[in-house]
Every structure is written in structure tokens, then in C-alpha cells.
Amino acid sequence: MKSLSVFAKDMRAAFRNPKLFIPMLVVLFIPVLYSGLFLKAFWDPYGKMNELPVAVVNQDKGAQYEGKQLDAGKDLVEELKKTDGFQWNFVSREEAEAGLDDNKYYMAIIVPEDFSSKATTLLDEHPTPAQIVFEPNAGYNFLSAQIGTTAVKDIRTKVSEKVTEAYTESVLDKISEISGGLGEAGSGASKLADGAGKLDEGAAKLHDNLLVLTDGAGKLLDGVQPLTKGVSDLNNGAAQLKTGSGTLASGLQQLSAAHKQLAAGVNSASAGSKKLNAGLQQSLTGAQKLQAGTQSAVEGSAKLQTGAQSVAAGADKLATGLNSAVEGSGQLATGLKASSDGSAKVADAAKSLSQGLQALAQSNPQLAADPNVQKLVAGAAAVAQGSAQVSQSQQQLSAGAAALHSGSQQLAEGAKSLNAGSKQLAAGIDSLHSGAVQLNTGAGQLAQGQKQLSAGASELTAGFTKLNAGMTQFGTKLGEAAAGGSKLAQGGAALEAGTSKLLSGAGQLSGGISSLADGSQKLADGAGELKTGADQLKDGSKELATKLGDAATQTANVKKTDEMVSMFAEPVQVETKTLNAVPNYGTGFTPYFLSLGLFVGALICTIVVPMRESEAEGATRFNRFMSRTLTFTGMSLIQSLLAALIVLYGLKLEVHSKPLFFLFTFVTGLTFMWIIQALVTWLDQPGRFVAIVLLIFQLTTSAGTFPLELIPNWMKGLNPLLPMTYSVRGFKSVISTGDYSAMWSDLGILAIFAVGFLALTLIYFLTRNRDTQAGVKSEQVMNV
Structure with a gap:
């Protein structure tokens, strides 16, 4: 009762304040403006196409x-x-x-x-x-x-x-x-049938005569076959004779030409063998000299081998000494470095002592005037200067020792390389000595071979002389054989030409007789087929005459009428049977625009009505929640009622069930109102922005205009998450399809949305203290 009292006080305050009451009254007609005017504008656009x-x-x-x-x-x-x-x-x-x-x-x-x-x-x-x-x-x-x-x-x-x-x-x-x-x-087909009968008689006679011709042609073909085979064998032999004689004549001519080239080559070889013999004599003398030179090389390489071994031994000793020098120079550099560091410390101490004595003398004039003190100050200065020079000399010595150590290392590395090179030199000299020994042995063998080759060259010269004489005699006989081969080839060609003509004639004779036999057989077969075809033609022409008469009778019965012409022009017509017919555009768009109007009306209500405060002083959190909720609920019910009345009776919308249409409209309006109330109560101005974004997503994903399948894939995932999806679908059920089970399902989902967001509003009022005075003034300014 206390909650109703707070609500009543808020209503009286609103009615007494024209600045608040008039906007609240206007807001009630927002859904009517959206749904009524939009639907009226697009109710039946095809009805005015004639304009x-x-x-x-x-x-x-x-x-x-x-x-x-x-x-x-x-x-x-x-x-x-x-x-x-x-x-x-x-x-x-x-x-x-x-x-x-x-x-x-x-x-x-x-x-x-x-x-x-x-x-x-x-x-x-x-x-x-x-x-x-x-x-x-x-x-x-x-x-x-x-x-x-x-x-x-x-x-x-x-x-x-x-x-x-x-x-x-x-x-x-x-x-x-x-x-x-x-x-x-x-x-004409009847006359054709008479002619076919006469054709049948002639075809029978032609078939009998052609059988006689076919038998005679077969016998003639059997007699020609032995003749053809004999001529073919004769032609094959003549062809082989022609080929063999031609090949023989050609070979003899080539052999004669080759013989001439061979004779010239033998002459050249004979002259060359003489020159070879003279050259071999000179080569024998050189080989003997080469053998003497290689013997001297063997002796010199042996001496060189002994010297290389001495060099390798000296290089080993040098490398050992340089390694010792590297160690000594390293120790020297280390000692000088330590001495240099000590000298630097002494120089620093002497300098400090000199500076301290000078400061002491300056601070005490009596001490400064004392000659002993003056000597002490002068001596300290001299010690400082000398120690500084010693330190500098020590640093130079240390640097020189480091350079000496580095040079010793380089000399040691060079000595290692020298030692390795001397060993490689000794190995090379050993190889050289072995090669000189082998070369000397080879030179001896070469001299022996030169002697044998010189003796063979003398025998070759004598043989070439005998071969030259034989080639001359062979050339004479080969010329005679080539002349005989040419005559034999001419005779073989003439024989092959004659037998080819004879074979061609025998082939033509056999082919002609064979063609005659085949042709006569085909004529006989064709005459048989002609006889069969003539029989079929006679029967078919009779049947043709009968069928043509029937066709003439039937075509004469075809009468041209307007109905027949129309049937040919449009043989198929489409019969449209619409499931759940929608009479016009307005009826189809009502679920979409009615949902849009109710949502926008709820959003506008939050602008003119305070969201958190109450006119009743001392109202509790729960009482303020009840007062605000009852206010928005009442405004939503009035908006839904006005919108439903305008659509049903102003635009003449036809629905399957008016009571269910009113019920679904009330639930849809309450759902949108309580959702927006929760958003604005929690977030204030940003909550209205969130509500507008939510409206935009609902307009694109609710399938109120285009089918859901035609929108982008990423938007399809938002469809089941937004309340307008179920309001549009539920309105379609109660207006067009009459699917009440689907309508009740959608109404239940909308109720879940409504109760859930109403609970969020209650949580806000129960968990938050009263708004600050600044917040109250902000709401009051907005409402004004």
C-alpha cells in the first residue's frame, strides 16, 4: 500500500505540472505515429500504380x-x-x-x-x-x-x-x-504399288542370270592363280639378280677406287718408313745422352737430400729457441708492467708529499722562512719530479717489453712455418731423388727400345717395297673385274624390267577376274535383295496408299477455331495458391513497424519521466522502484492500446484473433519498456545510447522486411539474442499465419526478457543509495 501511495503522489505531481504532463501525454502517441503513419503510407502501393x-x-x-x-x-x-x-x-x-x-x-x-x-x-x-x-x-x-x-x-x-x-x-x-x-x-501410292509388282518379276529374272555369271567367273579365277604365282616367282628372282649384280658392280668400282688410294698410301708409307729409320737412328743417339744426364741428376739429388735434412734439423732448433724467447719476453713484460704500476704509485705518493709540504709551509710563515724547511720542500719537489720521470720510463719499458713479447711470438710462429716448410722441402727432395732414379732407369730402357725399333724399321722398309709391287698387279686385275660387273648389272636390270611388266599384266588379269567374280556375286546378292525389296515395296506402297487416305480424312477433320489458336498460344497457365495470404504491403509490414513504434515510444518515455526520483519525501528504495515501474507500465499499456486500436480500426488490419493481438501488443510494449527502463536507470544518458544501438541491431536482424537468410552471416548470430526477433515473429503468427503455438512460444520468450530486465531495475534500487542532489537536479533539468 505504501508503494501505491508513492505512485499516486508521483501521478498527482505530474498532472499538476503541465511541463511534465503534456510531454507524457504526447509520448503516448509515439507508437501510433510510427506504426499508423508508416503503415498508412505503404499500406497498398500497388493499388495506385495507375498514377x-x-x-x-x-x-x-x-x-x-x-x-x-x-x-x-x-x-x-x-x-x-x-x-x-x-x-x-x-x-x-x-x-x-x-x-x-x-x-x-x-x-x-x-x-x-x-x-x-x-x-x-x-x-x-x-x-x-x-x-x-x-x-x-x-x-x-x-x-x-x-x-x-x-x-x-x-x-x-x-x-x-x-x-x-x-x-x-x-x-x-x-x-x-x-x-x-x-x-x-x-x-499416287496406288499406282506405285502396281509398278512395284512388275519390278518384282524383273528382279527374279535378273537374279537367276547373275547366278550363272558368278559361277563362270569363279572357274576362270581358279585357272589364273597358278600363272600368276609362276610370274611372281620369276619376277622375284630377276629382282634379286638385278640387285646383286648392281651391288657387285658398285662394289668393284669402289674397290678399284680404294685400291688406287691404297697404292698411293703404300708409296707414301714406303717413303715414310725410310724417314722413320733415319729418325730412329738420331733418337737412339739422344736416348744414350739422356741416360747419361739422368745418372748425373741421381747423384745431385742425393747430395741435395743430405742438405735438406740438415736444414730441417736447424729449423727444429730455431723453433725451440724462439719458444724459450717468447716465454722470457712474456715474463719480462709482466715484471715491467708490475714495476710500472709500482712506480706510478710512488710518483703519486711523492707528488702528494710535495704538495703537502708546500701547503704546510704556506700555512706557517715561520716554517716557510726556515732554510731547512725550504730545502725539505725543494727536495720533496725534486723527488716528485724524479719519481714521475721514473714512472714514465717504466711505462715506456713496459710498452717495449710488450712489443718484444709480441715480436717473439711472431718469430716463433715464423719458425714453426719455417720448420714445416723445411720438412716439406726434405720430403720433396726425397721424391725428386726417387724420380731421378726412375727416370734414369727409364732412359736405359728407352735406349734399348730405340735399338729394337731401328731394326724393325729397316725390315718395314723392305716389306713396303714388296707390297708396292703386288698392289700394281692387283690393280690391273681389279679393273677388268669392274668392267665385267657393270655389264652383268645392265643385263640384270633388263631382265627385272621384263618380268615386272609380265607380273603386272598377270596381276591385272587376276584382279580383273577377281573383281568380275566379286561383282557378279554382289550383283547376284543385290538382285536377291532387290527381289526382297520389290516385295516389300509392293506391300508398303499398298499400305502407304491406305494410310495416306486415312491421314487425308483425319486432317480434313481439323477445324481452326479461336479456342484452338488460344490453346496453342498459351498451352500452360499458372494457378497460384498462396499459403497464409497477405492482402497488401501494410499487413506484411505491420509486425515490423508496430514493433519499431513500441520500442521508440518506450525510449521517448524515459526522456520525459524521471527514472530514479519520486515526489514523495522519504520514499524507500523499493517504493521508488514500484512508483517508476508502475508509471512506465501504465504508459506502455496506453501506448500499446492506442497503437492496436489505430491499426485494427483505423487501417482496417485483419487478424486471426483480436484478443490475442491486443495481448501480444501489451506484452511486446511492456518488454521494450522494461528493457529500456533498466538500461537508462543503470546508465542514465549512455543507457539511451545503448538502447538506440540495440534498436539499430534489431532493425537489421529481426527479419521484419527481408528474409533472415539474405542478411550478412555475422548478423544472423544476433537474431536469436534480440527481443524484436520474437515480437516480429509473434505478430506474424497472430496476424497472418494463425500459428498460435508459435505465438505463445514467442510471447514466453518476451516475458523472460521483460522479467529479467525488470529484476535488473529492482537490483539497482535495492543496492544504490539515494541519488546525490546533483543527480536529482540533472534529471529535473532534463525533464524541464
Whole structure:
């Protein structure tokens, strides 16, 4: 009761404050403005299509078809004049273009000059479809272009029907002509049957005579086969003789030419063998000298080998000494470094002592005047200067020792390289000595071989002399054999030419007789088939005469009527059976715009009504929650009632169940109201921004206009998460489909949304202290 008392005080305060009461009253009509005005504007746009200006240009010149004038463009214009689909304007091409440029016409339909002439090419070898040019002014209004595209398809269908009717009338006229021709063809088929009987008798006689011819040709072919085989064998032998004699003559000629080249080569070889013999004598002398030189090389390499061994031993000793020098120089550098560091410390101490004595003398004039003190100060200064010079000399000595150590290391590395090189030199000299020994042995063998080769060269010279004499005699006999081979080749060629002609004649004779036998057999077979075909022709011509008579009778019964022509032009019609028919655009869009209006109305309510405060002083948190909730609930119920009444009785919306429509409208309005109340109560101004973002996502994902499947895939995932999805779907059920089970399911989901967000509002009031004075003033300023 205390909660109702707080609510009543808030209502009285609102009624007494015109600045608050009037906006609250206006806000109640927001859903009516959205749903009523939007739906009224788009309730039935196709009902006023006759007010949409469209230009029609007919440039068709007509054409002759089967002796009749075809004016398809003119027929199209007459059809359009009978319909009121658009506001037709029949103008010229120039007027249509000017009207499109000035946005006077939403689209233009142009019938080209060759429209009818192309329509007559159906039976041509290369038919050309007739075209209607459609020019929509899509930039002026996109939807009008889409509507025009659908209308042009209907126009094309109607024109196609008219052209098809013309074709059909022509075909049916031809059928009448065919009927008379079939009668005449029947008479001709009867005469053909008589001629086929006579052809059958002649074919029988021809078949018998051809059998006799086939038998004689077979016997002649058997007699020619032995003759053909003998001539073929003779020709093969002659061909082989020709080939062999030609090859022999060619080989003898080549052999004769080769013999001449061989004789010349033998002469050259004989002269060369003499020169070879003289050269071998000189080579023998050189080989003997080479053997003496290699002996000297063996002796010198042995001496060189002994010296290299001495060098290697000295290099080992040098490397050992340099390694010791490196160690000593390292120790020296280390000692000098330590001495240099000590000298530097002594110099620093002497300098400090000198500076201290000078400071002491300056601070005590009596001490400064004492000659002993003056000597002490002068001595300390001299010691400091000397120790500084000693330290500098020590540093130079240390640097020199370091350089000496580095040089010793480099010398040691060089000594290692020298030692390795001397060892490689000794190994090379050993190899050189071994090579000199082998070379000396080879030189001895070469001298021995030169002696043997010189003796062989003398024998070769004597042999070439005998070979030259034999080649001369062989050349004479080979020339005689080549002459005989040429004559034998000429005789073989003449024999092969004669037998080839004989074989060709025998082949032609055999082929002719074979062809005669095959031809006579084929003629006999053909005569048999001719006899069979003549029988079939006689039977078929009789049947043809009978069938042609029947066809003439049946085609004569075909009568051209308007109904038949129409059936040919449009043999198939579409019967549309709509499931859950929607009478107009307004009915289809009501779920979407009604949901939109209720959401926007709820959002506006949060602007004019305080969200957290109450006019009742000392009101508890829960009482303030109840007062705000009852206020928004009452405003939501009034908004829903007004919107439902306007849609049902103002726009004449037809629904399956009015009580369920009112109930679903109330639940939808409460759901949106409590969702927005929770957002703004918790977040204040940012909460209204969140509500607007939520509205935007709902408008794109609720499937209120386009099907859900046509939106981007990432948006589809938001569809089941937003409340407007279920309000749109539930309104469709109660308005168009009558699926009450789906409606109750959607209503239950909306109730879950409503209760959940109402609980969030309650949590805010129960967990937050009273707003600060600044917050109260902020709400009051907004409401003003």
C-alpha cells in the first residue's frame, strides 16, 4: 500500500505540472505515429500504380507474314491502352528521352522498328527474337525500376501470345492444305504399288542370270592363280639378280677406287718408313745422352737430400729457441708492467708529499722562512719530479717489453712455418731423388727400345717395297673385274624390267577376274535383295496408299477455331495458391513497424519521466522502484492500446484473433519498456545510447522486411539474442499465419526478457543509495 501511495503522489505531481504532463501525454502517441503513419503510407502501393507515369514509344513498322499484315507493336499499344497498370504516355522517342532526363517519367518502353519483322523469323534457319527496349530511370526511384521490370515481363508474355497466335493460324491453314495433298499422294501410292509388282518379276529374272555369271567367273579365277604365282616367282628372282649384280658392280668400282688410294698410301708409307729409320737412328743417339744426364741428376739429388735434412734439423732448433724467447719476453713484460704500476704509485705518493709540504709551509710563515724547511720542500719537489720521470720510463719499458713479447711470438710462429716448410722441402727432395732414379732407369730402357725399333724399321722398309709391287698387279686385275660387273648389272636390270611388266599384266588379269567374280556375286546378292525389296515395296506402297487416305480424312477433320489458336498460344497457365495470404504491403509490414513504434515510444518515455526520483519525501528504495515501474507500465499499456486500436480500426488490419493481438501488443510494449527502463536507470544518458544501438541491431536482424537468410552471416548470430526477433515473429503468427503455438512460444520468450530486465531495475534500487542532489537536479533539468 505504501508503494501505491508513492505512485499516486508521483501521478498527482505530474498532472499538476503541465511541463511534465503534456510531454507524457504526447509520448503516448509515439507508437501510433510510427506504426499508423508508416503503415498508412505503404499500406497498398500497388493499388495506385495507375498514377505512375510511364512513356511508351512505338517505332514498329510492321511486316508481312504468310500473306497477312503483322503489326505486333500496334497490337501491344492497343493492349496497354486497355490496362490500367501504369499511367501510360504514348509519345515519340524524343519526348520519352526528354521526359526521362527531366524526371517526368519513371521508365520508358520502346518498341523498335524491326519488332514485327523479327517476330516472323521463327521458321527461318537462323531466327532472330523480337526485342522490347526497357529503360528504367533507376536513379530517380530504384523501386519503380524493379516494379517496371516485373511489368515488362508480363508485357513480353502477352506479346509472345499474340505472335504465337499468328504462327498457329498459319500452321492450321497449312494443315488444311496438307489434307488435300495427302489425298493426291494416296492415289499416287496406288499406282506405285502396281509398278512395284512388275519390278518384282524383273528382279527374279535378273537374279537367276547373275547366278550363272558368278559361277563362270569363279572357274576362270581358279585357272589364273597358278600363272600368276609362276610370274611372281620369276619376277622375284630377276629382282634379286638385278640387285646383286648392281651391288657387285658398285662394289668393284669402289674397290678399284680404294685400291688406287691404297697404292698411293703404300708409296707414301714406303717413303715414310725410310724417314722413320733415319729418325730412329738420331733418337737412339739422344736416348744414350739422356741416360747419361739422368745418372748425373741421381747423384745431385742425393747430395741435395743430405742438405735438406740438415736444414730441417736447424729449423727444429730455431723453433725451440724462439719458444724459450717468447716465454722470457712474456715474463719480462709482466715484471715491467708490475714495476710500472709500482712506480706510478710512488710518483703519486711523492707528488702528494710535495704538495703537502708546500701547503704546510704556506700555512706557517715561520716554517716557510726556515732554510731547512725550504730545502725539505725543494727536495720533496725534486723527488716528485724524479719519481714521475721514473714512472714514465717504466711505462715506456713496459710498452717495449710488450712489443718484444709480441715480436717473439711472431718469430716463433715464423719458425714453426719455417720448420714445416723445411720438412716439406726434405720430403720433396726425397721424391725428386726417387724420380731421378726412375727416370734414369727409364732412359736405359728407352735406349734399348730405340735399338729394337731401328731394326724393325729397316725390315718395314723392305716389306713396303714388296707390297708396292703386288698392289700394281692387283690393280690391273681389279679393273677388268669392274668392267665385267657393270655389264652383268645392265643385263640384270633388263631382265627385272621384263618380268615386272609380265607380273603386272598377270596381276591385272587376276584382279580383273577377281573383281568380275566379286561383282557378279554382289550383283547376284543385290538382285536377291532387290527381289526382297520389290516385295516389300509392293506391300508398303499398298499400305502407304491406305494410310495416306486415312491421314487425308483425319486432317480434313481439323477445324481452326479461336479456342484452338488460344490453346496453342498459351498451352500452360499458372494457378497460384498462396499459403497464409497477405492482402497488401501494410499487413506484411505491420509486425515490423508496430514493433519499431513500441520500442521508440518506450525510449521517448524515459526522456520525459524521471527514472530514479519520486515526489514523495522519504520514499524507500523499493517504493521508488514500484512508483517508476508502475508509471512506465501504465504508459506502455496506453501506448500499446492506442497503437492496436489505430491499426485494427483505423487501417482496417485483419487478424486471426483480436484478443490475442491486443495481448501480444501489451506484452511486446511492456518488454521494450522494461528493457529500456533498466538500461537508462543503470546508465542514465549512455543507457539511451545503448538502447538506440540495440534498436539499430534489431532493425537489421529481426527479419521484419527481408528474409533472415539474405542478411550478412555475422548478423544472423544476433537474431536469436534480440527481443524484436520474437515480437516480429509473434505478430506474424497472430496476424497472418494463425500459428498460435508459435505465438505463445514467442510471447514466453518476451516475458523472460521483460522479467529479467525488470529484476535488473529492482537490483539497482535495492543496492544504490539515494541519488546525490546533483543527480536529482540533472534529471529535473532534463525533464524541464
